[in-house]
Amino acid sequence: MKFDHNLHQEQQEKEQTVVIPSEENMCRTIEVAIIEPPSQPQVLPAVKLTPPPTTVNDDEEMFIPPLNFAMVDNGIFRSGFPNSTNFSFLQSLSLRSIIYLCPEPYPEANMDFLMANGIQLYQFGIDGAKEPFVNIPEDTIREALKVVIDARNHPLLIHCKRGKHRTGCLVGCLRKLQRWCLTSVFDEYQRFAAAKARISDQRFMELFDTSSFKHLPMPFSCSKRIRAHSLYRDSACQRTQKQGS
Amino acid sequence: MKFDHNLHQEQQEKEQTVVIPSEENMCRTIEVAIIEPPSQPQVLPAVKLTPPPTTVNDDEEMFIPPLNFAMVDNGIFRSGFPNSTNFSFLQSLSLRSIIYLCPEPYPEANMDFLMANGIQLYQFGIDGAKEPFVNIPEDTIREALKVVIDARNHPLLIHCKRGKHRTGCLVGCLRKLQRWCLTSVFDEYQRFAAAKARISDQRFMELFDTSSFKHLPMPFSCSKRIRAHSLYRDSACQRTQKQGS
Numbered sequence: 001m002k003f004d005h006n007l008h009q010e011q012q013e014k015e016q017t018v019v020i021p022s023e024e025n026m027c028r029t030i031e032v033a034i035i036e037p038p039s040q041p042q043v044l045p046a047v048k049l050t051p052p053p054t055t056v057n058d059d060e061e062m063f064i065p066p067l068n069f070a071m072v073d074n075g076i077f078r079s080g081f082p083n084s085t086n087f088s089f090l091q092s093l094s095l096r097s098i099i100y101l102c103p104e105p106y107p108e109a110n111m112d113f114l115m116a117n118g119i120q121l122y123q124f125g126i127d128g129a130k131e132p133f134v135n136i137p138e139d140t141i142r143e144a145l146k147v148v149i150d151a152r153n154h155p156l157l158i159h160c161k162r163g164k165h166r167t168g169c170l171v172g173c174l175r176k177l178q179r180w181c182l183t184s185v186f187d188e189y190q191r192f193a194a195a196k197a198r199i200s201d202q203r204f205m206e207l208f209d210t211s212s213f214k215h216l217p218m219p220f221s222c223s224k225r226i227r228a229h230s231l232y233r234d235s236a237c238q239r240t241q242k243q244g245s
Numbered sequence: 246m247k248f249d250h251n252l253h254q255e256q257q258e259k260e261q262t263v264v265i266p267s268e269e270n271m272c273r274t275i276e277v278a279i280i281e282p283p284s285q286p287q288v289l290p291a292v293k294l295t296p297p298p299t300t301v302n303d304d305e306e307m308f309i310p311p312l313n314f315a316m317v318d319n320g321i322f323r324s325g326f327p328n329s330t331n332f333s334f335l336q337s338l339s340l341r342s343i344i345y346l347c348p349e350p351y352p353e354a355n356m357d358f359l360m361a362n363g364i365q366l367y368q369f370g371i372d373g374a375k376e377p378f379v380n381i382p383e384d385t386i387r388e389a390l391k392v393v394i395d396a397r398n399h400p401l402l403i404h405c406k407r408g409k410h411r412t413g414c415l416v417g418c419l420r421k422l423q424r425w426c427l428t429s430v431f432d433e434y435q436r437f438a439a440a441k442a443r444i445s446d447q448r449f450m451e452l453f454d455t456s457s458f459k460h461l462p463m464p465f466s467c468s469k470r471i472r473a474h475s476l477y478r479d480s481a482c483q484r485t486q487k488q489g490s
Contacts, residue, residue: 062426063465069429070436071316092465181307184314191315191436220308220337 063089068163068192072171073178073220075154078192080163087113090157095119097153099144101126101166122147126166136169136204144170145213149177164193165201172205177213178220182206308334313408313437317416318423318465320399323437325408332358335402340364342398344389346371346411367392371411381414381449389415390458394422409438410446417450422458423465427451 066089067080081102082090096119100106103125106114114121124144126137147153148170160166168189175185185205190197311334312325326347327335341364345351348370351359359366369389371382392398393415405411413434420430430450435442 061424063424063429064426065429068432070433071318073316074319089465179306179308181309184308184310187313188315191439194436194439220334 061088063092065089066159066163068167070192072158072174075151075156076148076174077155077157078163078167078171079157079159080167081159081161082110082157084109084113091117093155093157095155095157097122097147097156099124099147099156099158099170101144101158101160101170103127120153122153126160128161128166136166136201138204138208141170141173141208142212145173145177148174149213162196164196165198168192169201169204172201173208173210176205176208177210180220306333308337310334311404311408313412315437317403317419320396320401321393321419322400322402323408323412323416324402324404325412326404326406327355327402329354329358336362338400338402340400340402342367342392342401344369344392344401344403344415346389346403346405346415348372365398367398371405373406373411381411381446383449383453386415386418386453387457390418390422393419394458407441409441410443413437414446414449417446418453418455421450421453422455425465 064085065079066082066086069077069079072078077093077095079086090113095117098114098119098121100121100123102123106121106123111121113119122144124140126140129135144158148156148158158167158170172185172189175188176182182205186202189202189205193201309330310324311327311331314322314324317323322338322340324331335358340362343359343364343366345366345368347368351366351368356366358364367389369385371385374380389403393401393403403412403415417430417434420433421427427450431447434447434450438446
């Protein structure tokens with residue numbers, strides 16, 4: 001498919017000298033461009049938009065990732081609250097666990113999905129209060145982070161309601177652990193939170209102290225993950241809440 | 246660190262009944278809350294912000310990912326143009342190749358980095374023209390996509406200048422190949438392009454026909470990647486431009 005952006009330039013352009021009469025007998029010469037309309041009304045060719053084949057059969061099922069879905073690192077994903085339309089996509093991730101950051105009980109349909117797919121649920125109930133009454137609980141994020149970096153839980157999905165604030169803070173703390181500069185941590189946080197970005201969340205991430213994780217190196221990307229995993233096996237991992245199979 | 250949001254509630258509140266005089270001898274009773282100021286000026290305790298230790302030594306080097314950096318899929322990353330401040334971060338990814346989507350020559354410092362780290366450069370020069378004179382070349386994106394899905398090139402970084410339009414279109418076409426619904430493809434594109442999102446880019450992605458890739462299944466996430474890789478080995482892979490070692 002091609003759009004012809006030069007059509008308007010194909011109209012005939014002529015330059016012509018115009019003499020403007022003057023009472024003072026002064027002669028001024030101005031060059032003007034006169035664009036003559038085409039003698040026949042121009043018929044623009046229809047733009048052909050050829051959509052790709054839309055035949056959907058069992059082999060061509062479309063996937064619907066949850067709201068705000070993204071890959072955080074090898075074996076770590078993030079999103080907003082998944083619903084039943086997202087289940088076939090989530091199934092394709094072969095998830096081993098889900099970290100759920102809201103205090104509300106997990107919906108029955110989602111629990112059934114976890115049971116059917118052998119996915120472990122870790123719930124860390126953080127209130128979704130609005131600014132300025134936001135107080136991300138540091139201890140809870142710290143416990144959740146232990147689950148995130150334990151490769152035995154991977155592939156793992158972190159989600160809250162919209163995948164912006166609570167999920168954004170947990171991922172931001174993971175990035176600090178991965179020694180990302182604060183500018184990049186905030187840039188990523190803001191990409192998901194967009195117009196809803198909160199200064200209080202960013203202050204929380206800035207002040208989050210990763211020194212208690214120092215014995216657990218957590219470099220970005222898969223190539224070094226195996227080493228981090230084996231190191232983590234020696235440390236205490238708390239499963240705060242077990243549900244599902 | 247804790248912020249006490251209840252301080253303002255500690256001020257003394259009293260309810261009092263006020264009788265408003267009336268010429269018509271009508272008596273109206275209104276309940277008002279009178280907030281008495283504290284007898285002594287209240288001294289608010291200073292909020293302690295304890296930043297995490299900032300000592301930086303060789304073991305605690307900070308990483309600076311490139312602008313708009315993100316993980317696309319296992320072994321596939323995206324970003325804006327990396328500069329020398331990003332090299333140590335890129336080194337941590339153990340990249341095998343870079344797909345560069347601009348027509349301008351690759352800077353010398355970046356070429357040196359590729360040479361030193363044995364990274365293959367694939368350049369697909371796509372003009373960064375502005376709307377409405379945007380025309381993403383379909384054939385070029387198709388060739389670039391072949392390089393992206395060839396796992397022999399992983400870990401791989403896709404970048405253009407800002408990581409929004411050209412990179413966004415290539416990643417969007419990959420998502421179509423991964424059978425993401427168009428809503429999710431656009432949602433991801435817009436997350437990176439933000440206020441610079443282009444309708445023309447989205448139209449390009451919508452119309453991009455993936456049927457020629459049908460013999461190369463490319464499911465999302467690592468768990469199925471090995472199968473995709475082995476299948477791809479049997480197909481023709483074109484290395485369009487070789488630079489670096």
